[in-house]
Amino acid sequence: MKHALDTVTAWLARGVIAFLYIPIVVVVVLSFNDSEVTYKWAGFSTRWYGTLADNTELLAALRVSAEVALISATLATVCGLLSAMGMARLARRWKTVFSGGLFLPLIIPEIVLGVALLSVFGAMGADLGMTTLVLGHLVVTLPYASLIVLGAYNALDSSLGEAATDLGCNPWQAFRRVTLPLLRQPLLAAWLLCFTISFGNIVMSTFTNGIGSTTLPLRVYSMLKGGLTPEINALGTLLVLFTLLIILGVGLRQMRQVLLGGKRG
C-alpha cells in the first residue's frame, strides 16, 4: 500500500525536476522576445539572433573558446589514453600513486588551481594568452578524460592485444588495428566532454587569459555585469542547443557510466 508521504515526495521530486527546467525554458522563450528589455513579452522575433551574429567581439571570443577547447580537449584525451596504457604496465603501488596525482585536480578547488598557475606563469615571466589558457584548461579537463579513458581501457579484454601479437602484429600495429578501434566510442566521449568543460570554463580562464584571448564565458560575464540583454538570451539558447548535441554525441549510455560509475561527474 502506498503511503501518503510517498505521494508527497513523488510530487516534490517531479517539482524539483521541473524546477531544473524553468530557467532554461525561460531563456529560450525570452530569446525570441521582440523587446528591448528581456522580461516584458512584446511578440515573437528572431532579431536578437541577428544582433548576435553582428557582435564581432562575441564572435572573436567564440573563436578563442572554440580553439582553446579544441586543443585542450585533444591534449587531455591523448594524455589520458597514453597514461591509461602506461598505467597498465605499472606495479600496483605506482599505479595508485600515479592515479592519485591524475585525479588531484578534481578535489582541489578550481580557483586555487587557477591562482597556482598564475603564480607560476608570473614567476616565469610568461605572457598570458592562448598558450597559458590552453595549459589551464588542460589541467581542468585531464582528470575527466583520464577517468573515462582509464575506465574503458581497463574494461578491454587483455587477451585481444595478446591475440593480435600472436597473429604477428607488432605492438604498434596491435594498438592501431585492435586497441584504438575498440576505444573509439569512449575516446570520442572523453573528447566531447572535455570540449564542453573547456568551452564553458570561467574560473580557470579568469586567471589564465590575456589581452586578445578573452573566452566566450569571460566576455558574456563582463557583458552581464552591465545588465542582461535579449541578445545574451539568444546566445544562451544556442548554448543549450549545443549541450543537447553534445549529449546526443556522447550517448546516454556513456554519459550514465561517467556520471554514476566513477568518482565524480
Add this chain to the structure above:
Amino acid sequence: MTAAPPRSARGAAVTTALLAPAGITVLGLVLVPLILVVRNSFASADAYGGVQGGYTLTNYQDLFEPIYLKVFGYSLGMAALNTLVCLVLGYIVSYYLAGRSQQRQMLLLLLIIVPFWTDFLVRTFAWINLLSPGGPVNSLTDAIGFTDGPTQWIPSQGASFIGLVYAFLPTAIFPIYASLRGVDNSLGEAARDLGCGWWRVHTRVLLPIARPGMLAAALLTFIPTLGVFVIPVLLGGGRDQLVGNLIVTLYTEFRNQPMGAAASVVLLVLMVASMAVFGLAARRLRRKTA
C-alpha cells in the same frame, strides 16, 4: 588491456614515455604551482602587483581582519546551507528515480543530465530573467497578491542562494542516485511489512544505503560552493562575498598576490579539513555496516 609487466630496459622506457605527458602536466601545472602558492602566501607584495621575497605572516594576520572573517563566516554558512538543501532535494529525487521502471529511470536521468551539462553562466543568468522586477516570478507573485507592482528580487542574498542551489543540485543528485539505484524495491516493502512506518523505512533502511552517495554529494557541493565567484556577483550584486570572490578581488582588483595566495591556502586548508570530516564519517559508516 593489461600488457605483461615490462622486464627490459626498453619496456621501462616505453612506460615512462607513455606516462610522461600526463605526469609532466600534473607535476608542472599542478604540484609545483601549488607549492609556489603556499610559498607566495608568506611573501609580501610590491607596488606593481608583483611578489617580493621574504617570509612574513602579515598576509594571514590581515585575513583575520573582521571584514575578511565575515567573508569566511558567510561562505561557510552559505556552503553549509546549500549542501543541506541539495542533499535533501537530491535524496528525494533519487528515491523517486530509483522507484521507477528501468525505462523511466533512463528517461528521467536524461532529463537531469541536460541541465547538468548546460553552460554554468546560462544557468546563472537565467535567474536574472526570472527574478527581474516585472519578470515571470514577479508577475506570478503579483497575480496571487503576494506582491504589488515591480519588486526587487535581485540583487539579494536570497537570489544568490537560489542560484547556488540551482547550480549544484544536479551534481548532488548523481552520487545519491548511484548509491540508491541498486536497491531492490522490495527492500522498502519488506521493511514496511515488518511494521516499519514511512519514516522508519527511510531512516533505518534507505538512508543508510544512500549515505556513501550523500557523503560524496556533500563533498561535491560544499567545497566548490566556497570557490564560486560568478553567482554572488551576478545575483547577489557583489555585496555578500564568498571566498571565491575574495580571491578574485585580491588578485585582479587589489593586485595583492601574496594575500590572494594566503586566502587560497585557507581555502585549501578548509578543503582538507572537510575531507577529513567526510572521511571520518565514511569510515564510521563502514565500521557500522561491517
